[in-house]
Amino acid sequence: EADIYQTPRYLVIGTGKKITLECSQTMGHDKMYWYQQDPGMELHLIHYSYGVNSTEKGDLSSESTVSRIRTEHFPLTLESARPSHTSQYLCASSGGSRSYNEQFFGPGTRLTVL
Amino acid sequence: GENVEQHPSTLSVQEGDSAVIKCTYSDSASNYFPWYKQELGKGPQLIIDIRSNVGEKKDQRIAVTLNKTAKHFSLHITETQPEDSAVYFCAASIQTYKYIFGTGTRLKVLA
Numbered sequence A: 001e002a003d004i005y006q007t008p009r010y011l012v013i014g015t016g017k018k019i020t021l022e023c024s025q026t027m028g029h030d031k032m033y034w035y036q037q038d039p040g041m042e043l044h045l046i047h048y049s050y051g052v053n054s055t056e057k058g059d060l061s062s063e064s065t066v067s068r069i070r071t072e073h074f075p076l077t078l079e080s081a082r083p084s085h086t087s088q089y090l091c092a093s094s095g096g097s098r099s100y101n102e103q104f105f106g107p108g109t110r111l112t113v114l
Numbered sequence B: 001g002e003n004v005e006q007h008p009s010t011l012s013v014q015e016g017d018s019a020v021i022k023c024t025y026s027d028s029a030s031n032y033f034p035w036y037k038q039e040l041g042k043g044p045q046l047i048i049d050i051r052s053n054v055g056e057k058k059d060q061r062i063a064v065t066l067n068k069t070a071k072h073f074s075l076h077i078t079e080t081q082p083e084d085s086a087v088y089f090c091a092a093s094i095q096t097y098k099y100i101f102g103t104g105t106r107l108k109v110l111a
Helices: none
Strands: A004-007 A010-013 A019-025 A031-037 A043-051 A054-057 A076-078 A087-094 A109-113 B004-007 B010-014 B019-025 B032-038 B045-051 B056-059 B062-067 B072-077 B086-095 B098-101 B105-110
Touching: A004 A087, A010 A019, A019 A031, A019 A087, A019 A109, A043 B098, B004 B086, B010 B019, B019 B086, B019 B105, B032 B062, B045 B056, B045 B062, B072 B086
Parallel strands: A010 A109, B010 B105
Antiparallel strands: A004 A019, A019 A076, A031 A043, A031 A087, A043 A054, A087 A109, B004 B019, B019 B072, B032 B045, B032 B086, B056 B062, B062 B072, B086 B098, B086 B105
């Protein structure tokens, strides 16, 4: 069982609100990722980090931003939520000595913007 | 750009039968190919992976095969059980620590 946590699990908010999705891991992994999963199931990388103070945009353009101030914490922020941001957001981490490439996923946050 | 094609998108099998899911990748530099299982309401979980220096890997009822020349890899599940019902994703590494995921296969095992 992977030790990666996401909160909240479900969030329903109105348009224009600022929100932060939390992701934390206790495995000491240096690499962390945010994916957006659409209703058609596809997983799209929107942000990743290879270590503290390192963040990069992923393959899918996103209006969200991320920060990596601590190894274990990789929050994602939407400054002004819109209905088009409605989706499932999955956080993952990798970098353990046992399986360096394997990405461990959190349970996800299902976001609905009204 | 790099992409991973996955087929079929849905698959129904009778309990006890085998299931095969196929993926094709485009980046010849890809060297790591994981398979994930995602159950309803959960994040994807790794079930098996294979590296480019290996042609086949087995773990109980699950096996993965890799054909580097053709850039194909496949997941084989034998003696399927109802608890195998889930969405399965293949992925290919595109840089050392990044993946591109396939589009997913919804597997239903009928009792």
